[in-house]
Every structure is written in C-alpha cells, then in structure tokens.
Amino acid sequence: MRHHGRLCKKIVIDGTAADDILIWDGDSWEIGTISDLTAVLPDGTAAGQMLFWTGAEWVHTETSELIWDDTNKRMGVKNATPTSELDVTGTVTMTRLLAGGVNES
Numbered sequence: 235m236r237h238h239g240r241l242c243k244k245i246v247i248d249g250t251a252a253d254d255i256l257i258w259d260g261d262s263w264e265i266g267t268i269s270d271l272t273a274v275l276p277d278g279t280a281a282g283q284m285l286f287w288t289g290a291e292w293v294h295t296e297t298s299e300l301i302w303d304d305t306n307k308r309m310g311v312k313n314a315t316p317t318s319e320l321d322v323t324g325t326v327t328m329t330r331l332l333a334g335g336v337n338e339s
Contacts, residue, residue: 254266254267255267276291276292276293276294279294280294280297281304282297282301282302282303282304283295283296283297283301284300284301284302297314298312298314299311299312300312301313301314301316303315303316307319308320308321309321310323311323311324312324
C-alpha cells in the first residue's frame, strides 16, 4: 500500500472492524469510529471550516477567514461562498504568476 508516495504496510489490530479508526488519547491508542472524532471538535464548528492546532488545542477558522467548499471543490479566503477554485477577497502578494496559455521564456 502507498501513502503519500511511500510504501507502507497495512496494520491489522485485533478487535478492529472495517470502519474503525485509532484515536490517541494521550496515553494509548483506542479503537473508535469517525463519529468519535466529533467529540474533539471545537464548539460551533461548521461544515467547511478548517481546524488548526495551537499547541494546546484544536481551533477552527472562521467561515469569513478560510473555508473549503467540498461540494464544488473550492477554497475561499476571506470569502465564505467561493465562486471559483480559489476565491480570494482582498490583496494577494506573490512573487510569480503563470496564467493559462502563457509560455514562460
């Protein structure tokens, strides 16, 4: 099996079922399900919000800051309703931009 281009071995643990996941509780691995993960989500987390680790806890972005529209596969930056693959409301700073159909010389 490959994961991120690296060869990995599949690990089977006694007592796990097909849809089970392993959750680290700080001391040991526990068998759980995807629904168990909702218990660790910050209060008020909405569909499309992203989580980041502060070093002490998981915190979600505000929908007005950064959002993923999984239905349409779009990312919104300072835009809760992106209308293109990457929809940024505000100033973008970059060192280089290649536009479609333009050959770099």
